[in-house]
Amino acid sequence: MTKQQLPHFEATRRRLLTTGLALGGLGLAGCAGTRATGPSIGRVVVVGGGFGGATAAHYLRLWGGNVDVTLVERNPQFVSCPISNLVVGGYKQMADITRGYDSLKALGVKVVQGDVTAIDAGAKKVRLASGAQLDYDRLIVSPGIDFMNEQIGGLASAFDSGKLVHAWKAGPQTVALRKQLMDMPDGGVYAISIPKVPYRCPPGPYERACMVAAYFKEAKPRSKVLVLDANPEIQSKKALFERAFAQHYKGILEYRPNAELKEVAGNLAKLEFEDVKADVLNVVPPQRAADLARAAGLININSRWVGVNWLTMESTAQPGVHVLGDATFSAPAMPKSGHMANQHAKVAAAAVIQLLQGEAVSATPVVMNTCYSFVTAKDVIHVASVHQFDAGEKTFKTVPGSGGVSAAASQIEGRYALSWADNIWSDMLG
Amino acid sequence: MQTLISALALAAACAPGLASAQDPNLARNLAATCASCHGTNGQARGEMKTLAGVPADKIISMVAAYKSGALPATIMHQIARGYTDEQIRLVAAFFAAQPVKK
Numbered sequence: 001m002t003k004q005q006l007p008h009f010e011a012t013r014r015r016l017l018t019t020g021l022a023l024g025g026l027g028l029a030g031c032a033g034t035r036a037t038g039p040s041i042g043r044v045v046v047v048g049g050g051f052g053g054a055t056a057a058h059y060l061r062l063w064g065g066n067v068d069v070t071l072v073e074r075n076p077q078f079v080s081c082p083i084s085n086l087v088v089g090g091y092k093q094m095a096d097i098t099r100g101y102d103s104l105k106a107l108g109v110k111v112v113q114g115d116v117t118a119i120d121a122g123a124k125k126v127r128l129a130s131g132a133q134l135d136y137d138r139l140i141v142s143p144g145i146d147f148m149n150e151q152i153g154g155l156a157s158a159f160d161s162g163k164l165v166h167a168w169k170a171g172p173q174t175v176a177l178r179k180q181l182m183d184m185p186d187g188g189v190y191a192i193s194i195p196k197v198p199y200r201c202p203p204g205p206y207e208r209a210c211m212v213a214a215y216f217k218e219a220k221p222r223s224k225v226l227v228l229d230a231n232p233e234i235q236s237k238k239a240l241f242e243r244a245f246a247q248h249y250k251g252i253l254e255y256r257p258n259a260e261l262k263e264v265a266g267n268l269a270k271l272e273f274e275d276v277k278a279d280v281l282n283v284v285p286p287q288r289a290a291d292l293a294r295a296a297g298l299i300n301i302n303s304r305w306v307g308v309n310w311l312t313m314e315s316t317a318q319p320g321v322h323v324l325g326d327a328t329f330s331a332p333a334m335p336k337s338g339h340m341a342n343q344h345a346k347v348a349a350a351a352v353i354q355l356l357q358g359e360a361v362s363a364t365p366v367v368m369n370t371c372y373s374f375v376t377a378k379d380v381i382h383v384a385s386v387h388q389f390d391a392g393e394k395t396f397k398t399v400p401g402s403g404g405v406s407a408a409a410s411q412i413e414g415r416y417a418l419s420w421a422d423n424i425w426s427d428m429l430g
Numbered sequence: 431m432q433t434l435i436s437a438l439a440l441a442a443a444c445a446p447g448l449a450s451a452q453d454p455n456l457a458r459n460l461a462a463t464c465a466s467c468h469g470t471n472g473q474a475r476g477e478m479k480t481l482a483g484v485p486a487d488k489i490i491s492m493v494a495a496y497k498s499g500a501l502p503a504t505i506m507h508q509i510a511r512g513y514t515d516e517q518i519r520l521v522a523a524f525f526a527a528q529p530v531k532k
Contacts, residue, residue, distance in 0.1 A: 062470070063455075339466055342466050343466065346459065346462045346463070347459075350455055350462075354455075362455055362456060366459075366463050366512075366513070367463060368463050368509060368512060370466065370505065370509070384508045385512070386509060386512020387512075388512070398512075399513075401511050402508060402509070402511035402512030403509075403511075406504065406505075410504065412504060413504050413505075415477055416477065416504065418476070419467075419475070419476035419478050420466075420478075422475045422476050423466065423467050423468065423474060423475050423476070423478050424466045426469065426470065427470050430470075
């Protein structure tokens, strides 16, 4: 046994010594025990029913047995950001990316529709907009992102007017963007503004540009797609997206690097040295951890992100509060993706159960990412990575020689992408 | 001491990966990293391969073939290379022990 493994063994031994009698009395029936009856080991409140929060609630019930799990989500149904660009392009419907919470309820998760307005980490309570309060022993927050609209002139009021959409949270804005594209006359220009990294879903904006270009190619062949990227180059799957732009969308799609949006005025996107007129302007704003994270005092890195202990996903700012997904300050080369939030959730669920039982947490977590992007309605590319915990640096690091991107776009990966969505939605929602 | 021994025996009986006695959840946790694509507990939907109930030696040899490149893949060679052989053995034992649901 190495030194590194010792603390866990010691804690396990201690627990076995103190609970050995009860365990012995259970006999092998204890093995069945993922949903055993008996006294609750604790109350866990999960805030946010997306890729991170729903997965956490599911796995707490799957692994924790008699743990009380309450999931608070503001929307009545889950709408997936992954695959939503196919709705924008007209290749999928909203129903295809919408799932309910009934299976989680059947697994014993209490699902509360509501908005959490405050977290009191000292008193271990969350308050809802309805006035209700929930007590917890451990809190898991998967709040997602909100936008830094103040960084771009005129952006907040343009969003308020309802004419400009980001569609960077799947839902009504996805529908609104699709409608704008359908209403646009042939010969028009769709422009998408991409913020500097880090932002949610690095390949997402390039995939969206492909989906809109695919739609124009079929339905409005005189129209153009303009990609205004604040970054100096494509931020994910660069060579593959460049190939797709050239192969499928030559003369339709124009990519401009270092094109940071400064101001929005009507249909004008104002850049540093020029104004660009767009019939449909789609701004993906700069992002930070969501408002709830800010209100709860969880944001402690660069005034934007939540620092976490990667062994437990517990916030480094507020004890007892575990934070998942895009809101976290990412480990090196770790993308802000739904898949990664799903992986964060499993690390958190395992750790929370161990902490509730007074056990040492697992010392060697692993997370991995798979991200598929559609470059046509059927051809897909991927990026994948595996991240092992590094005990010395106390962070996740990618494994040298692992991970990578597709050799080329393919239809078989198109089928895998849709199957990935089907599987991960079930892995989250039961 | 008797209760400790029976408790340890129980823990060992429940643990799918006996090699991970230091961390009884290790195999389960590692296998959960596969579940995002291959389904919760390896019970996959659609075109993804179901891993639940697949014999451990079959999973181990397939992953080894992905790692070496002997078995062509779109993505699995890149993912397989991120895990140690010991981790793959634990994951394989976990999935082999899962019931297959239809």
